Amino acid sequence: MTMRLTSSAFGARATMPVRFTCDGSDISPPLAWSGAPPATRSFALVCSDPDAPAGVWFHWAIFDIPAGSAELAEHCPTDGSVAPQALNDFHRRGYGGPCPPHGHGRHHYHFKLYALDVERLGVAADAGCREVEAKAEAHALATAELVAVYSR
DSSP: OOOOEEEEOOOOTTTOOOOGSSTTTOOOOOOOEEOTTOOEEEEEEEEEEESSSSSSSEEEEEEEEEEEEEOOOOOOSSSSOOOOOBTTTTTTTTTOOOOOOOOOOOOEEEEEEOOOSOOOOOOOTTTTTHHHHHHHHHHHHEEEEEEEEOOO
């Protein structure tokens, strides 16, 4: 079985609804997944934009999500009550929505879910998204990706 990542708010390669961007409420979208390997001990999710002018821009990383989980609700709290979250490239903990430069064209926002072979990633409390992504890559049993697009 292949792991799948979906959202009830947008489809694959569809436009990100404004409420999940800096032009709206800037809240995280609802995400759900299925098909994780039986050996999964936790999940991590990273959202990045490879189309950013300065290179890959990280919007979100949430990790140490319990293995029994199958979704993240809309507007995920940043207080650690769901799971720890890294510092994004906006220098904030939690989700920072799409906010491409005006007139820069369509940007692709990659939400990548990792099924991990460890219960805890073991990153520092002040870890950034890049560190979470690197550790998740090293411990991934499976991945699933959902891409949305947005332009201003």
